[in-house]
Amino acid sequence: MQFSKRLDRFGDEVFSSLNQRRIELERQGRTFYNLSIGTPDFETDIAIRRALADAAMEPANWRYALRDSDALLDEVIAYYKARFGVTLTRDMIASCYGSQEGIGHIGLVLCNEGDTVLLPSPCYPVFIAGAKMAGAEPWYYPMTEETGFLPDLSMIPDDVADRAKYMIVSLPSNPMGSIGSPELYEALIAFARQHDIVLIHDNAYSDIIYDGVVGGSFLQYAGAAEVGAEFFSLSKSFNLTGARVSFLIGNPALVEAFKKLRSQIDFGMFLPIQHAAIAAMRTERARVKAQCDDYQARRDALCEGMSAIGWEIPKNKGSMFVWAKLPKPYTSSMDFCLELMDRAGVICTPGASFGPLGEGYVRFALVLPPEKIREVCAAVKASGILGG
Numbered sequence: 001m002q003f004s005k006r007l008d009r010f011g012d013e014v015f016s017s018l019n020q021r022r023i024e025l026e027r028q029g030r031t032f033y034n035l036s037i038g039t040p041d042f043e044t045d046i047a048i049r050r051a052l053a054d055a056a057m058e059p060a061n062w063r064y065a066l067r068d069s070d071a072l073l074d075e076v077i078a079y080y081k082a083r084f085g086v087t088l089t090r091d092m093i094a095s096c097y098g099s100q101e102g103i104g105h106i107g108l109v110l111c112n113e114g115d116t117v118l119l120p121s122p123c124y125p126v127f128i129a130g131a132k133m134a135g136a137e138p139w140y141y142p143m144t145e146e147t148g149f150l151p152d153l154s155m156i157p158d159d160v161a162d163r164a165k166y167m168i169v170s171l172p173s174n175p176m177g178s179i180g181s182p183e184l185y186e187a188l189i190a191f192a193r194q195h196d197i198v199l200i201h202d203n204a205y206s207d208i209i210y211d212g213v214v215g216g217s218f219l220q221y222a223g224a225a226e227v228g229a230e231f232f233s234l235s236k237s238f239n240l241t242g243a244r245v246s247f248l249i250g251n252p253a254l255v256e257a258f259k260k261l262r263s264q265i266d267f268g269m270f271l272p273i274q275h276a277a278i279a280a281m282r283t284e285r286a287r288v289k290a291q292c293d294d295y296q297a298r299r300d301a302l303c304e305g306m307s308a309i310g311w312e313i314p315k316n317k318g319s320m321f322v323w324a325k326l327p328k329p330y331t332s333s334m335d336f337c338l339e340l341m342d343r344a345g346v347i348c349t350p351g352a353s354f355g356p357l358g359e360g361y362v363r364f365a366l367v368l369p370p371e372k373i374r375e376v377c378a379a380v381k382a383s384g385i386l387g388g
């Protein structure tokens with residue numbers, strides 16, 4: 001069979017060699033601490049599961065949904081008002097099957113072949129895949145230690161900004177765990193306006209933000225809905241990862257274009273899942289905050305535990321990820337990950353899988369409780385991989 005040239009735009013799956021090695025070691029009876037994939041281990045609230053189950057018993061809910069129900073759209077409107085003080089209208093909202101799918105398709109809505117797209121580096125991989133799927137060329141703006149792991153707009157040349165079609169910003173960030181500020185969002189909106197760029201904010205971690213900071217929405221800032229939109233995922237705040245629910249929220253013309261593209265290939269979100277999404281957005285804030293505290297305890301266990309054994313890892317400010325510089329003398333994140341798995345039984349993700357500027361780091365996902373994370377630190381120490 002001959003496959004499309006489009007497929008050649010995507011590299012080999014980074015996880016495959018790690019997985020292969022893990023399977024070999026598991027066959028030998030080894031067990032692992034897996035901190036590689038950001039899938040929450042917290043239980044989905046019973047009220048959400050019940051809403052899904054009850055709706056699934058209703059025969060009419062097994063038809064094509066075709067569209068987002070008014071009840072779903074109105075729940076998003078109520079949520080944004082209560083949570084962020086943002087006023088939305090129904091034409092500013094479109095559901096998608098997770099931000100992953102939405103971001104994967106957004107390039108097809110906004111770009112022609114050869115167009116320029118501004119993406120962070122390091123970044124969550126679908127930002128790159130979505131641009132490439134559309135035949136666009138990513139231009140990577142650095143989000144490294146030198147820039148405080150934040151966008152520095154002065155590093156984007158005027159001619160690049162002038163030809164860019166869209167820019168993705170995602171804070172709290174994956175994998176770096178950095179967070180935004182009002183000044184940054186205001187500067188981004190002014191920049192988008194000046195250069196006629198569509199701004200896409202990926203807000204996957206609005207509820208996983210630490211040390212007393214309250215997460216926000218890009219749409220809280222004046223002019224945001226004129227220049228762009230944000231992806232609001234239910235995956236992490238409400239442990240809905242497998243149900244695949246996110247929304248593109250913002251500029252009505254962009255939302256309309258997004259719906260037009262998706263309606264060519266989709267008949268709408270399964271109605272029982274729409275009911276579950278409504279229940280999720282009604283979750284008590286105290287519950288979401290308690291979960292965030294649990295993530296913070298995990299972060300503290302990991303960063304303090306590793307620092308105590310000689311691997312200095314600064315505390316991330318948000319997201320469910322810790323971004324750690326390779327200990328000396330390692331320089332290849334993939335080699336280090338393979339060795340860490342072999343010697344300590346700990347699996348993390350090589351920084352190189354997050355784009356050109358991710359090399360030199362690894363990412364830990366905070367998907368185990370603090371007591372297990374303390375075992376992880378003990379295993380790393382016992383392995384001798386840190387030298388000394």
Ligand SMILES: Cc1ncc(COP(=O)(O)O)c(C=O)c1O
Pocket residue numbers: 038097098099100101124170173174202204233234235241244245246
């Ligand atoms: C920054 C970021 N965006 C999007 C996603 C995907 O979210 P969803 O489950 O809504 O597809 C993730 C998942 O880890 C993420 O880290």
